[in-house]
Amino acid sequence: MADVLNRAGGMGEVAEVAGPYEIAPFGNELVALGRENPDIVGLSADMSKYSDIVPFMKEFPERYFNAGVAEQNAVMMAAGLAKVGKIAFCATYAAFLSRRALDFIAIACAHSKANVKIVAGSPGLVNPYGATHQSLEDLVVMRSVPDLTVIDPCDAVELRHVVRAAAATPGTFYIRNLRGKVPVVFDEQDFTFEIGKARLLRDGTDVAVLSTGFMTERALKAADAARAADVSAAVLHIPTIKPLDEAAVLDVAARVGRVIVIENGLRSGGLGSAVTELVHDTGLDTPITRIGLHDRFHPCAAQWYNEREFGLDQDAITGAVITGVWSGR
Template sequence: MADSQTIGNRTRGMGEIVDVAGKVTETAPFGNTLAEMAKTRPEIVGLTADMGRYSDILPFRDAHPDRFFNVGMAEQNLIMVAAGLAKSGKIAYCTTYSVFITRRAYDFVAIACAHSMANVKIFAGMPGLVNGYGATHQATEDINMMRGIADLTIIDPCDATEFKQVVRAVADIPGTVYVRNLRGKVPVELPEDYRFEVGKAKVLREGDGEIGIISTGYMSARGLDAAKMAESDGKNVGVLHVGTIKPFDTAGVIAFAKRYKQLIIAENHKTTGGLATLVIEALYEAGIQKPLVKIGLADSFFECGSQEYLESKYAVDIPRFMTAIRDGV
C-alpha cells in the first residue's frame, strides 16, 4: 500500500495536484488500492492505453501482471476491450487521459459500455487544468460531455481518503462509471471517519449561514482551505462537497443552499455544463434565488503551462476563493 508522507516544495510529476506543500499525501492511491482489492477479487482486470505511468495503474500491473492489458495508444480499442472483458464476467478498470476518453471514445463509452450496463470503470486522468499541455490534453468539458450519457455514474473525488474509497466502491456500482482520476502524491484532506456514498453530497464544514461553498473534486479541499483562511476576517464559511456528479444529490444541495445567504460554486471544469449548471438548475426548479459566484473555467481553450501558472491566470486558485468570500464577486 502507499506510504503517507508530509512534503514541502518539490518538483511535481505530470498531473499531480498543486497546493500540497506541508500536507500529508499518499502516493498512487488508485493503483495501490486496486492492487490490494484485486487480491480477493479475481474478476478485476486493469487496462490502459499506454498511459500506465501517468494514470498510476502500474502497482496493479506489478502485482497482477496476468490481469493487466496495455492496448497501446488506441482509446477506442481500450473501451471496446474493456467492454468485452466486462461481458465475459470481469470488472474492467481502464485508464488513460480524460481528454482522450471523452473526445475520442465517446460513442464507445455510450454504446458498448453504458447502453449495455457493462461493468467498466473508467479512471480518467488529468481532468480540467491539471494537464499543462494545452487544449489538446485538457479535458475542461468532460463532465458536461459525460452527463449526456444515460446510465453512467460520474464521480469527482476530493482527496486520497475519498479516492481510495471510490476505487473500492465502483466495483459494486452497477454498470459503467466515469471517475476523474487523482494521481501522484494525492493530499489527505478529509477526516478519517469520512465515508463516500454514491449519489450523496457531504457537508464538510458548517458555516454561520452567510456564505456557503458548493464544490466538487479537489476544489472542495481548496474550499476548506479558503474557509479556514477566512476565519481571520471573522467569516464562518460552510462547505458542501458534491463527490458524485451523476446521480446528482439535488435534495442535499437544496438543503445546504437554503441555509446560506450567498453561495460560491467551485469546480475544475468549465462553468457551463458542469457543477454550476447542475446547482443552478436545481435551485431554479426549487424556486430558490440566491446571489452566487461561480469559480471555474471560461468557455474557452487554454494555453500550455504549469498548473500553478494556469490556475492563477484563469482564476481557479485559492486567491480566487478569497476574493469571492471577502467581496462576493
C-alpha cells in the same frame, strides 16, 4: 521549460504537494481489490505510468491489458471483458477518453450497463500540455450520458473509497483520477463515502461553498479565512456529480444568503450548471456564483500558473467567498 512542466506534474514527474500525501492511491487500491477478487482486471491505452495503474500491472500481469495508443479499443476491450463477468478498470487521460472514446463509453458501456469503470487521469486544468491534453469539458460531456455515474474525488482517502465502491456497484462509472503524490485531506478514521451523497464539511449562514474534486480543499481553506473576516461559510463537498445529491444542495442553498460553486473544469455545463438548474427549477432565488473555466482553450503552462491566471487559485477562491466577487477570466 522542463522545470516548469515538472512542477506541474508533467514529463513523468509528480506535482509538489505540501502536507501529507499518498503515492498512487488508485493503483494501490486496485491491487488490494485484485487480491480479493480475481474478476478485477485493468486496462490502459499506453498510459500505465501516467494513470498510476502500474502497481496493478506488476502484481497481476495476466489481468492487465494495454491497448496501445487506441483509447477506443481500450474501452471496447473493457466492455468485452465486462460481458464475460469481469470488473474492468480502464485508465488513461481524461482528454482522450472524453473525446476520442466518448461513443464507446456511451454505447458499449453505459447503454449496455456494462461493469466498466473509466478512470480518467489529468482532468481539468492540471495538464501542462495545453488544449490537446487538458480535459476541461469532461464533466460536461460525461454528465450528459445516461446511466453513467460521474465522480470527482477530493483526495487520496476518498479516491480509494470511490474505487472500492465502484468495484462493488454494477454499471459504468466515470471517475476523475488523482495521480502521483495525492494530498490527504480527510481523516481515514471518520471518513465515509456513499455514491450519490454530498458531505457537509462546514456549516454556515452567510455563504455556501459547493465544491467537487480537489477544489474542496481550497473551499475549506477559504471558509477558514472567511471566519476570520466574520463571514460564516458552509462547505458542501459534492464528489458525485451524477447522480447529484439534490436534497443536500437545496437544504444548504435555502439557508444562506448566497451560493458559490467551485470546480476544476468549464463553469458552464458541469457542477455549476447542475446546481443552478436545480435551484432555479425549485423556485429558490439564492444568488449563485460559478467558479470554473471560461469557454476558451488554455495555454501550455504549469498548473499553478494557469490557475493563477484564470482564477482557480486559493487567493481567487478565498476572495470570492469573503467578498462575493470572483476575479476569473
